[in-house]
Amino acid sequence: THSPHLSRRNRRQPKLGDLIEISRFGYEHWAIYVGNGYVVQLAPPSEAAGGGVSSIMSIVAEKAIVKKELLSVVAGGDKYRVNNKHDDKYEPLPPNKIVQQAEKMVGKEVPYSLTSDNCEHFVNVLRYGVSRSDQVFVLGVAGLIGMVVARSKREKQ
Numbered sequence: 001t002h003s004p005h006l007s008r009r010n011r012r013q014p015k016l017g018d019l020i021e022i023s024r025f026g027y028e029h030w031a032i033y034v035g036n037g038y039v040v041q042l043a044p045p046s047e048a049a050g051g052g053v054s055s056i057m058s059i060v061a062e063k064a065i066v067k068k069e070l071l072s073v074v075a076g077g078d079k080y081r082v083n084n085k086h087d088d089k090y091e092p093l094p095p096n097k098i099v100q101q102a103e104k105m106v107g108k109e110v111p112y113s114l115t116s117d118n119c120e121h122f123v124n125v126l127r128y129g130v131s132r133s134d135q136v137f138v139l140g141v142a143g144l145i146g147m148v149v150a151r152s153k154r155e156k157q
Contacts, residue, residue, distance in 0.1 A: 014033035015033065017033065019031075020075075020081070022074065022078050024078055029041070029074075030042075031071070034099045037072065043066070063110070064119075065107070066106050067107075084127070093129060
Protein backbone atom coordinates (compact mmCIF):
# COMPACT_ATOMS: atom_id res chain seq x y z
CA THR A 1 0.00 0.00 0.00
CA HIS A 2 0.94 3.65 -0.07
CA SER A 3 2.22 5.93 2.68
CA PRO A 4 -0.50 8.27 3.96
CA HIS A 5 1.90 11.20 4.14
CA LEU A 6 4.56 12.31 1.74
CA SER A 7 7.04 15.01 2.62
CA ARG A 8 6.51 18.27 0.78
CA ARG A 9 9.75 17.68 -1.19
CA ASN A 10 8.80 14.17 -2.41
CA ARG A 11 5.24 15.01 -3.32
CA ARG A 12 4.46 15.14 -7.04
CA GLN A 13 3.00 18.31 -8.47
CA PRO A 14 -0.76 18.03 -8.93
CA LYS A 15 -2.14 17.84 -12.44
CA LEU A 16 -5.51 19.15 -13.63
CA GLY A 17 -8.33 17.09 -12.15
CA ASP A 18 -6.21 15.40 -9.46
CA LEU A 19 -7.81 14.61 -6.11
CA ILE A 20 -5.99 16.30 -3.23
CA GLU A 21 -6.19 14.63 0.19
CA ILE A 22 -5.50 17.03 3.07
CA SER A 23 -4.80 15.49 6.49
CA ARG A 24 -6.80 17.34 9.14
CA PHE A 25 -6.92 16.51 12.82
CA GLY A 26 -9.02 13.35 12.95
CA TYR A 27 -10.21 13.26 9.33
CA GLU A 28 -9.21 13.81 5.70
CA HIS A 29 -10.44 16.83 3.73
CA TRP A 30 -10.65 16.53 -0.07
CA ALA A 31 -10.31 19.06 -2.88
CA ILE A 32 -9.81 18.89 -6.64
CA TYR A 33 -6.90 20.55 -8.42
CA VAL A 34 -7.93 23.02 -11.14
CA GLY A 35 -4.56 24.55 -12.07
CA ASN A 36 -2.29 27.49 -11.23
CA GLY A 37 -2.08 26.41 -7.59
CA TYR A 38 -5.87 26.45 -7.09
CA VAL A 39 -8.28 23.81 -5.85
CA VAL A 40 -12.05 23.63 -5.73
CA GLN A 41 -13.47 22.25 -2.50
CA LEU A 42 -16.76 21.66 -0.76
CA ALA A 43 -16.45 23.82 2.32
CA PRO A 44 -18.79 23.20 5.24
CA PRO A 45 -18.94 26.11 7.71
CA SER A 46 -15.89 24.92 9.68
CA GLU A 47 -13.73 24.74 6.51
CA ALA A 48 -15.13 27.99 5.13
CA ALA A 49 -13.95 29.67 8.33
CA GLY A 50 -10.44 29.19 6.97
CA GLY A 51 -7.37 27.05 7.54
CA GLY A 52 -9.24 23.84 8.28
CA VAL A 53 -10.78 24.86 11.58
CA SER A 54 -11.98 21.47 12.78
CA SER A 55 -15.23 21.63 14.71
CA ILE A 56 -18.45 19.82 15.38
CA MET A 57 -20.03 22.23 12.87
CA SER A 58 -18.81 20.25 9.86
CA ILE A 59 -20.57 17.17 11.25
CA VAL A 60 -23.95 18.88 11.77
CA ALA A 61 -23.85 21.33 8.84
CA GLU A 62 -26.59 20.84 6.25
CA LYS A 63 -25.17 23.20 3.62
CA ALA A 64 -21.73 23.80 2.20
CA ILE A 65 -20.26 26.33 -0.21
CA VAL A 66 -18.16 25.35 -3.21
CA LYS A 67 -15.01 27.46 -3.05
CA LYS A 68 -11.99 27.99 -5.28
CA GLU A 69 -8.88 28.85 -3.30
CA LEU A 70 -5.15 28.39 -3.39
CA LEU A 71 -4.13 24.91 -2.28
CA SER A 72 -1.56 26.49 0.04
CA VAL A 73 -4.37 28.41 1.78
CA VAL A 74 -6.76 25.46 1.97
CA ALA A 75 -4.07 23.12 3.32
CA GLY A 76 -2.63 25.70 5.69
CA GLY A 77 0.02 23.88 7.73
CA ASP A 78 -1.57 20.47 7.16
CA LYS A 79 0.04 17.76 5.03
CA TYR A 80 -1.54 17.01 1.69
CA ARG A 81 -0.94 14.75 -1.28
CA VAL A 82 -2.32 13.78 -4.67
CA ASN A 83 -4.50 10.71 -4.12
CA ASN A 84 -6.44 9.51 -7.17
CA LYS A 85 -7.20 6.37 -5.23
CA HIS A 86 -10.07 5.10 -7.36
CA ASP A 87 -8.34 5.31 -10.76
CA ASP A 88 -8.00 1.51 -10.72
CA LYS A 89 -11.79 1.08 -10.24
CA TYR A 90 -13.26 3.98 -12.22
CA GLU A 91 -12.23 5.71 -15.43
CA PRO A 92 -11.46 9.37 -14.63
CA LEU A 93 -13.26 11.93 -16.76
CA PRO A 94 -11.04 14.02 -19.08
CA PRO A 95 -9.09 16.62 -17.01
CA ASN A 96 -10.55 19.59 -18.90
CA LYS A 97 -14.09 18.32 -18.21
CA ILE A 98 -13.31 17.80 -14.50
CA VAL A 99 -11.98 21.36 -14.22
CA GLN A 100 -14.88 22.81 -16.23
CA GLN A 101 -17.46 21.09 -13.99
CA ALA A 102 -15.61 22.13 -10.82
CA GLU A 103 -15.36 25.76 -11.95
CA LYS A 104 -19.10 25.80 -12.75
CA MET A 105 -19.88 24.81 -9.16
CA VAL A 106 -17.83 27.60 -7.51
CA GLY A 107 -19.96 29.90 -5.37
CA LYS A 108 -22.91 27.52 -5.18
CA GLU A 109 -24.42 26.43 -1.89
CA VAL A 110 -25.08 22.70 -1.94
CA PRO A 111 -26.47 20.12 0.50
CA TYR A 112 -23.87 18.77 2.92
CA SER A 113 -24.02 15.59 4.96
CA LEU A 114 -21.21 13.72 6.64
CA THR A 115 -22.64 10.43 5.37
CA SER A 116 -23.91 11.18 1.87
CA ASP A 117 -22.76 14.58 0.59
CA ASN A 118 -19.33 15.27 2.05
CA CYS A 119 -16.17 16.72 0.49
CA GLU A 120 -14.96 13.27 -0.61
CA HIS A 121 -18.25 12.51 -2.39
CA PHE A 122 -18.00 15.91 -4.08
CA VAL A 123 -14.53 15.37 -5.58
CA ASN A 124 -15.26 11.76 -6.59
CA VAL A 125 -18.35 12.90 -8.53
CA LEU A 126 -16.23 15.51 -10.31
CA ARG A 127 -13.36 13.12 -11.16
CA TYR A 128 -15.21 9.85 -11.79
CA GLY A 129 -18.91 10.69 -11.98
CA VAL A 130 -19.32 8.43 -8.92
CA SER A 131 -20.45 9.54 -5.45
CA ARG A 132 -18.24 7.68 -3.01
CA SER A 133 -16.58 8.23 0.37
CA ASP A 134 -14.45 5.67 2.17
CA GLN A 135 -14.41 7.78 5.34
CA VAL A 136 -18.14 7.21 5.78
CA PHE A 137 -17.58 3.47 5.48
CA VAL A 138 -14.91 3.62 8.21
CA LEU A 139 -17.16 5.76 10.44
CA GLY A 140 -20.07 3.38 9.82
CA VAL A 141 -18.04 0.29 10.70
CA ALA A 142 -16.74 1.99 13.86
CA GLY A 143 -20.31 2.89 14.85
CA LEU A 144 -21.54 -0.64 14.15
CA ILE A 145 -18.74 -2.15 16.26
CA GLY A 146 -19.60 0.30 19.05
CA MET A 147 -23.26 -0.77 18.98
CA VAL A 148 -22.35 -4.49 19.06
CA VAL A 149 -19.97 -3.95 22.02
CA ALA A 150 -22.58 -1.89 23.90
CA ARG A 151 -25.26 -4.54 23.25
CA SER A 152 -23.01 -7.40 24.43
CA LYS A 153 -22.20 -5.44 27.63
CA ARG A 154 -25.92 -4.90 28.31
CA GLU A 155 -26.65 -8.61 27.73
CA LYS A 156 -23.95 -9.62 30.23
CA GLN A 157 -25.42 -7.41 32.98
